[in-house]
Structures are given as structure tokens and as C-alpha cells.
Amino acid sequence: MKRKLTMLAMALVLTTAQAAVERIQVVERAPFAPGVTFGEYGAYEKIRGIAYYALDPKAAANASIIDLKHAPRDNKGRVLFSSEFVLLRPVGGKPATLLYDVNNRGNIAILGQVNGRSPANNDPSTTADAGDGFLMRHGFSLLFSAWTWDVAPGAAAGARPLVFAPPVAKGVKGKVQNEFTVNAPTDVVTYAGMRGLTYEPATPNDPHAQLTARSRPDDKRRPIARSAWRFVEPELKGGPGRIQLEGGFQPGTIYEVTYAAKDPYVTGAGLAGIRDLLSYFRDNPFEGAPVPRNVLMFGISQSGRVIGRMMHDGLNVDESGKLVFNGAYLQVPGAGGSAGFNSRFAQPTRHPSMLEEHDYPADAFPFTSAPTRDPATGKTASTLDKARDKQGNLPKLFYANTSTEFWNRGASLIATTPDGVSDVTPAPNVRIYGFMGAQHYVGRSSKRAPFTACVSTTDHYLPMRALIVALDDWTTQGTQPPASAYPALADGTLTTVADYRAIFPKGVGLTPPEQNLREPRLNFGLRFNMYGIADTTPPKHGDDYETRVPTPDADGNDRGGVRLVELQAPLGTHTGWNLRAPDTGFAWATSRFDGSFVPFARTEAERLAAGDPRPSLEGRYANRDAYIAAVRLAAEQQVAAGLLLPEDVERATKQNVGLYDRILARDPADQGCTYLFAQ
Template identity: 35%
Template sequence: MSGVVDLEIIRRRPFAEGHAFGEAGGETRTYECMDARAHVAIDPQNPAYAWMIDIGLAQRGDDGLVHASTDLWILKPVALERGNGAAMVEFVNRGNKRALQFYNDGPASNAPQSLADAGNGFLMRRGYTVISAAWQGDVLPGDGRLVARLPVARYPDGPVTGRVRAEFIVETRGVTSLPLSAKAGTRPLPAASLDTGEAVLQRRRYPWSEAEALPVDAWQFARVEGGGRGGQGDISGAEQGIVASDSHLYIPAGFEPGWIYELLYTARDPLVLDLGYAAMRDLVSFLKQTEGGANLLRADGAPPLRFYGWGRSQTGRGIRDFIHRGFNADAQGRKVFDGMLTHIAGGGRTTMNRFTNLVVAASRQYEDWLNPSDRFPFSYAVSTDHLTGAEDGILKRPETDPLVIHTQTASEYWYRRGSLVHTDTEGNDLPQPETVRIYFWASSQHWADPRATPPVQRGVCQNAQNIVATSAFFRATLEAMDAWVRDGQAPPPSAVPRRDDGTLVTMDAWRGQFPAIPGVALPARPNELPLVDYGPDFEAGAAIVEPPVVSTTQHYAVLVPAVDADGNDRAGLRAPMVAAPLGTYTGWNLRIPGHGAGALHDFSGSCIPLPETREEREVTGDPRPSILERYGTPAGYVAAIRAAAGALAERRFLLAEDVERAAEAARDWGRARHIVYLPAASDEA
């Protein structure tokens, strides 16, 4: 026996109180939502599973099978025949539901239920079924997260142990204790021993700086309890207890903000993380192939749905790994997902190795620099690694590989080695398979809140955060994927910066292009990628050797998009806000003094406002034309935004409804996102 053996419906109820999201066939379309759990039982000796990492060490039930389960949330038309025949499956990011937030411009919520949660209703108005499903085994329950319950790997005579590296960075003073996972919502890898003499805690100023070791008596494997403020004469509420813990790090003197702390220790009891992929594969195969019975998506002889996977950032990397490792073929060798939509994954994949902490974000220049998220192959096309001679590509199984639309922002080129998605390892343009489209969302940031409003906090960054609105691209991209799978209508050609037309450049060339804006410091370089040796058995799933060997002479080519005279990216899809700018919008931002000054910050981009008048430009010495010199009036700005949006719609990169949304958001100088001191439209003479 293997695969989904039971789909448990925990709760089923109307969505948005039965609101009608349009109609189909002359009947109104209403939606219902379900909280469910898929229970999976597999034979670890079945060839469809036997190749997975540590599957032979997975704890088994009394039936001799390995059991796992995954939470899911289903949003579907009450009458399936009134849907559009397509289901979007969200690989949830760290357990959080985000499909309605990014596709419908809805609020962030792990319990969407109301009409307000539906946002603009796009997914429902178009008739999509939405499935949010857990796959990440180390997410802990809480805050409404979806969780995958996976078994521990264990030897017959005792626990599995191995050396691991954990990293911690805090931005405020007063933090003394953190989970070994660095996140409260993530299962830590427990320490095999509480003896600090068997571990090493050290810190660095920058990832490449010499490490400073902390004395063994300066920290503990422990957690802090209590410490609240007492009241009503009860002083016990202010007490603090220090409790030994194999899952926490405690520094009595506190973490110094901005420093990179590294803990090297022996961990035990890793999860069999590959079962998260297997559960996702088997769940979708069940929903696609099984007629009637427990499969509510094929009741009464309904035809199979078209299935599209969607993931962003961490889960975008997960999808790329899912495809590369062959999970898009089910246990019977059938194609699982028809299409995959990967967003802001950069050149990375997920690492499912023993003792992997999946919640850790991908390698950035300052944070988690040694995370093995970026390893050859980087591109969907098969190519040769010029440093190792290896030949590989993410797509290499034509019978079961899905159609792919890969989207990425400017931040991925600076932090996530995004150029390697469409170049070879030496930086030459690399043609992609006909089954792939890659779209660069120019001058936008890794994280773009569809509902952002100013003022945007700078935190430990030198510049304000990038506020370019890009959610309309999600909607057009999904519709393009559906037309591709349903009708064979190919999407528009890929739109990326290229070497052959000068829009993908080296750092030296970029520095010569970027305008000399007063008071703005520039990055020294993007997040470069040296060749890293993680150990001879790493690719087979072993834990990382300590420490990995980082080459000082061998590097992969990491290039960045060329910019125009304003400092905005020239190539790719320029959102209306970029084509008609009120500022310079970059994919990078720099850390302030005391917090790794000058290094790139996390995944942050920048918004550097334009001068508002000619006089301001002349006084400050800003080389960029002012807002009034460009547009004259608020109406002039709206007209420019409308024209830019219309041009994107003509190329199928925006829907018609989003042209009007862009124009409406631009009224009164786009104040929904920008802080502008010029007169509003109502104040014009």
C-alpha cells in the first residue's frame, strides 16, 4: 500500500457567507472552504519511495508502513461545474496561507473566511479552486499554520546524530534566549548533549570575518521562562527562570545586535523531510486521478482538474527542487502538476538533507551566507558547470516535467544569484526549453505587500523600503499558465536582462550607470557565489561536513540588471510605477552602522524619492529630473501610469481590470504608497 490512504475533512463551511463571485452557465458561483488532513502510508521498500533521503530510517507503524500527514485548506466552487476546471495548489511558505493575499490583494490571514478576506475576488471570479497544503515537516503548530507531520529518522539501536550549524542575528538589545531553529514557529534540531564543551559558539562581524569564540561558561543550552511584570502586589510575575533545554540557546549577557552568531553542535532526531514532498505529490495525484469517494474534487464523475503549483521564495525554491529530483512523477509514473509557478526563488533550490532547517532563508550576502541553497544546476535548461564539469538541469524528464513560469524581482539578482537562472555558470545567455518562461519584474523588491501604505519603516536599512506594486503580474501570469495548459496558447516570450543586448552587466558596468544621487551609498557587490564543497555525500542527502570548504579562487558568474538614467532597471517587465516613476526603485538596500554597515540587508530593496520640483533638484544637486518636470500635474502622472499599464496589457502581462486599478492608485500622486508633498488633484487651480 502507498499514497494517500485517507482524506479527512475536519470542517466544511460556506466561504464569504455564500457571496456570489460571478456566474457560470447562467448560475451564480458561490464558494465553500474546508479544513482537511491527508493521511499517507507508504512502504519504504516501494521503488517509488525507496530513493528518498533517510526513508529507510523512518519510524514505522505496527503495520510496517511509514505514516505521515499533511494539513490542507481547500477553497472550491460549491458546484464544481461552475468552476474553470483548474486548481492552484499553494506550497505554503512556513505554514502560512498567502494565495488570497498575493493574487486577490487580500489581507494576510491564515484563517480566511470573510468577504474582506477575498480581496478583489480574482481567483473566485475566474473560477479557480485553491488548495493550500503543508509540505515542510519542521513547522510547529500555531498562528493557524498548516503543518506536515513527519516521522523521525532513527537507527535500530539508537538516535541518529550529526554535527550542525545554526545562525542567529538579532536587531534589538535585550534578547538572551532563542530556539536553536532561530524561529519560535520551527522545530529545533535538539542537542544530543547539554555540555557546552562539546559545542562551539562564536560570532562574526561579517560572514567573511574571523570568528570570535565565546567561552564555554558564557552561554548555555537553556531557555528563559517568566520575566513579565508583576501586578496587584504579586511579584512572582516578574520572576525569571532559566531552564535547561536541548532546544534553546541562552546567553546571559544577551546577543549583541547586528552580529552573526554561529553555534556548532551535535544534533539528534532529524525528520525524514522528503516525506513532505512525497505527501504533496501523492495528495495532488489522488485529487487528480481518483474518481469519487473521498475525493471531493472529482465527485459525480467530474473530469480531472488542471493542477498548477505555486510557491514564492522558500517554496519557490522547494518547487524547483521538487521538479529537479523527480517528484512530479507519481508512484505510477504519471505527471502530477501540469504547470508550476515559481516566484522569487532566484537561482536556488531547497535542501532536504539530514539535519536541514527548512525555515532558514536562502543564502544572502550577510545573513545565512553558507546556507547551501544555491547549487548547480541553477537553470531549467541542461548546461555544464564550468567549475566541476557536471552536466544537469532542473528540467530533464520530458514525460513528466511540468510547464514552468518563473518570475523574479530585482532583489533576486542582488541577493539570490538570479542571473544564473537564465545564464550558464560563466554568465553567458542560456536558451531555455520551450516549456519555460522567465519574467523579470524590474526594479521591484523580493517582498512586495499588495496593500502597502507609507510610511515604510527603514529598520536597520539606509534607505526606505521599495514599494513598487507588482501583484497585478500574479494575476496575468496565472491566466497565461491556464491558457497554456488548457488551450496550448503559449505565453509571451521570456522577458529578462541579457548579455547580448547589454541589459545584464557586471558590477563595474552597473556602477558606471547608476546616477550620483546625493547621500546614497552604493553596494560594493552583489551576493557572489564561490564554489563550496559541502562534503562528498552531500548531494546524496548526508549532513554538511564541518565546516564547508569555500573556494577563494573559483566563482560562478553573478550579474545584475543594467539601469537607466534614473537608476531603474531597463529590462524585463517594468510595472507602471517603474515605467512612470516617482523615485528610484532598487532591488538592494544597505545595512546601517552597527548592523553590518554597507552589507546588503536581507532581501530588502530601496525607494529613493525623486526631487519634487526643479528648485529642489538644483539645490540638492540631484541629477534626476523632478516630478513636476516629468508630469506637470497629478493628472499628467495618472495619464503616464495608465499608458504604461495599457502597454503591459497589450503584451498580456496585465489584465484589463488591472489597468484601471493602476490608474486609480495613481491619483493624487500615488499617495497610497508614496509620501509626496506636492498639491493633490483637488488643490489644482
């Protein structure tokens, strides 16, 4: 049923002087997963609408929003903007926890990862979209909204992404820089990072724009003659800009284009919009429904870093001085995200990797939840310095990274000093988890290209389910969550890349990378840290922040942290890295997101013939029943630790036993990866 209506709480909005949500317009209201009831919470409905915001640039709560003062204002001196939202909530009277999922590059993420592999869809409506109904059965109302401007047409899965109409800093100009690479020769390429949108040149086909090339990040840039290249129209209307080069772009080269742009979006307004929408729904339920029993945030990767930046800037506290969420789960945020998302000409889709975006400011000191001193600057700070409400309260926080983030996203920095010399104990309101042997997302690729190894098969989505429930219990009942579990320097489970390479077993069929991502220390000029304005583009580089990686055991599996079922009852070696194939031109670099998996030999005879130092499956498990027993024991230990729910023991067992069977049925000479996953 489609209709437009105003929420019953509109009177509150109109009479509250500091209210930042002006009004809510509902454009669709319909049953979610029609005919399905989710345990004691019953049936759910979907409400789709538009939130209209009004921000006062003079309000203290908005002081951290870069360029808000340059955006057009209404006759009351306020900056107006809007975002679409979707709310999935139980229709009965039982209070639920409001869980806000920060969408990732236009995509709703939590359903696909947490709700039993439901399909990716930005307009969740059907029984299939509900997956196994996990979040609904556990009493969560789910709220999604648009917050960023740089989602390219066609980049989001399922229905179109939710639309964000941000304010614009009219008349403001500045330099924009983008880095890009290609995997194969091509004449025309998109120059926006991570397939997102970027700013177009202020002058069409800007004659003063510069294009450079280099082979390695630290190499000197080689200018390409301006007459040899030009800007061309996007492939799709409204899509990312492209460049055409005479002779074409080649693999093995890092390209960088720099030009003047104008009218930057006020990206920090998107974070304020999240803040204000949460504040609104916390206090104003739909049509007499009970107020939420709790409010939580959840974010995966980019989305987790959004939460980090909100707290860094105090945007987790609303205009009345209240926390807008009681707890947050930052999944695979890498170094945490205390930079990015709120600066002039920010492009939220971008982040640095070993290969690209070396000059994009996604991460910077401070990284830790407890105060730490940066030896390079002498400054002492934490990520939570501005995150307290007017009563001095902080939200309770989970940070969870996989092994891949230690290699590719600086994850060690959230629990060490910036020089990588000492551990830093998390603040009392924080827990940190490291999912060892896992990659950025649960692998599903059945081919190696463009990398050298098959992807890791670990499933960290199962402990994510347990941790979401634990966070809800911690923030509502005071129930202590699982203790932090992550690699540390003190116990030797966190080490240098050089030590990792020396320890990693030889003869496995994997050669460890020569380096991991060392988070760059970027200097954009004196105004950047305080005002978000870059005066030096590209930036100058200081000494990198020192990052560390998990220490491997004799099998090549990472020690410390949360040792998933796959590592407690192993079938092979799982790493957080996967080297790029030589034909991509960057054999020294790793995938941004993928790990590796190499199974153990099936028998001792095969192991000896291959020169594999790792005990075979035959040497580890007497038979299939013995392996099943080992998996069940590992799963029960995870349940006891609070890192696996009893309802997920069978799923964990089935997945791992299925892989065991496929490894035994596979010809070891077959170098394909299709055996990894049930067809």
C-alpha cells in the same frame, strides 16, 4: 458544519497497489465567504481535513527521499505520516483548475498577494479572506497543505498553521550548525534561522557544542569559551531554542553555533506528501464533483523553491508515472531551489543571505532549465533532468524574480552559466520574468529602520495575476504566454556590481552596495550530493557561483525585464536593494527582502538646489492629467503584452496617481516614509 467522513473514492485508494494517500479525513466543511458568489463559478465551500500517507521506501518513485529507509514502518513495510489540508472549491458542477499553493513557513500566501490584499489567514473563511475574489472568479479551486516541520509557534499569521506530522529517522545522529545576528545588544537570543524551529542538542546543554563569532562572512571564526554561554529554554513551549551569553550578544557580529543532534525529520516526505495529495485530488474529486480541468502549482519565495526541489528530485511525478501538475509558477525563487528541503537535518525555513546562513545548502548547481556545464566540476546538468513523466512530458513553468532577488538571492543564475559569463536560453517549456525595480514582496513599511532608505513602492502583484491566468491558458488551451522578459548579458541589461556602481547616478541620495549575494559553493563531503548526508559541518567553501545584477538607466531604474508601470511612468528611482543602517552593525549588507525608493524632485528649482541629476516631475509631466495619461499608456502597454489584465488597469492607475499626489503634497525635508502609502 463539522463532521468526519471518508471520501467516496476510498475504494479506489484501498484497491490501488501504489496509492500513497491512504485516506482522507474531513474535520470541517462549511461555506466559504457565505452569501458571496464568484461570477460564473458561483458559491465556494471550505473543506478542512487530514491526509494520511503511506510511502514504500522500496518504490522507485520514493528513492530520492533522504532517510526514508531509516523511518519506522508499519507491518506492510510502509512509512506513515499525515498533514492537514484546506480546500476551497466551487460547489457547483463547473470544472475548475486545481491550484496548489505551497504554504510559506506555515502561512497561506497566495490569497494575500494575488486576491487583492486579503488579510493573511491560515483558516480562510470570510468575505474579507476572499479579498476581491480574483482566483475564485477565474475558476480556481485552491488547495493548501502542511509540508514542513519547522514552523515555530506564533510564527504564522491568523489561525494556527496547518500541522505536518513527519516521519523521523530514529537513531540517526549528526552535526547541526546555525548562524544568527542581532540588531541590538541582548543577553538571550534565538539561534534558529529565519525565526523557525531547529534541532535541539542531542545532549541537553551539550558540553561539546561550539559558539563562534566573526565580523564578516569570510573572516576567521573566533571561538567563545563554552563556560561563557549556555542553551536556555524556548520563550514559548515548543518554540525555537535560545542561547544566553555572558556579556551579551552584540550587533555587527555573526554568531555560529554547532552541536550534535539526533532523530532528524524526513523532510523529503513533505515534498512527497504534496505530490501524493495532488495526485489524489487530481483523480478523486469530492462526492461526485467533476475532476479538475487542470492542475497547477504556485509558490512564493521558499515555496517556489520547494517546487524547484520537487522537480530536481523527480517528486513532481507520482508513483504511477504521471505528472501531478501540468504547470507551476515559481514566484521570487531566486536561484531556483535545486538544493535544500531534502537532506539529513534539513531546516526548510533557512536560506542564505548576504548577512546570515552562509553555510546553509539552499541553492546549488544545476540552476538552469536547459543543460549547462559547470566549469568548476565539468558536470553538465539541468534542473529538469528528473522531472519528466513516463511519457517524457514536462510541466510548463514560469519563474519570476524581482530586482531584489538579483541582489540577494542569486536570481541571475537561472539564466546564465555558473561562472556568470554567458546567457543560457530557457528550456522550451519555461518562461522567465524579471519584475524590475520591485522588491521581494510589495512594500508596506512606513519607516526606514533598520535600513537606510524607504522601501520600493512597485506593485508586482498585478502582473502575477495576469501570469497565473496565462499559465492556466497555456496548459489547457495551448495559448502562448507572454515571452520571457528578464535581464541578460547579451543586451547589456545584466552586469557586474562594479559596473552597476559606476553607472548608477550620483546625487540621488542612495549609495549602491559594494556587493551582492554571491551564491556559495559548499562542500559538505562526498556523501552529501548523492545521499544528503553532511560529513563536514560547517562545510568547506569553494569558489562562489558568479551572480549578476540588472543594469540601471540614467534614473537609476533597472533596465530590461518586465518594466512595470511604475518604471514606464516613473515617479522616482526604485532599486532592488536597501542597505542596512549603520547602528545595526552591518552597514555593508543589504536587506534580505527590501528595495529602495527615492522620489524625483517636484520642481526643477528643487532639483537644482538638491543637486539631483534626474529630471523633476515638473520636467517630465506638464501636469497631473499628463501624468495620468502616461500611467494609462503604460498600463495599456502591459495589457497588450499580457502582463496586466484589463480589470486591473484602474487599480494600477489609482495606485500610481495616488503616490503622485502624495509626493507633491510632501515636504521634501521630511525624511519619513509614511507618504508612500495611502492611509
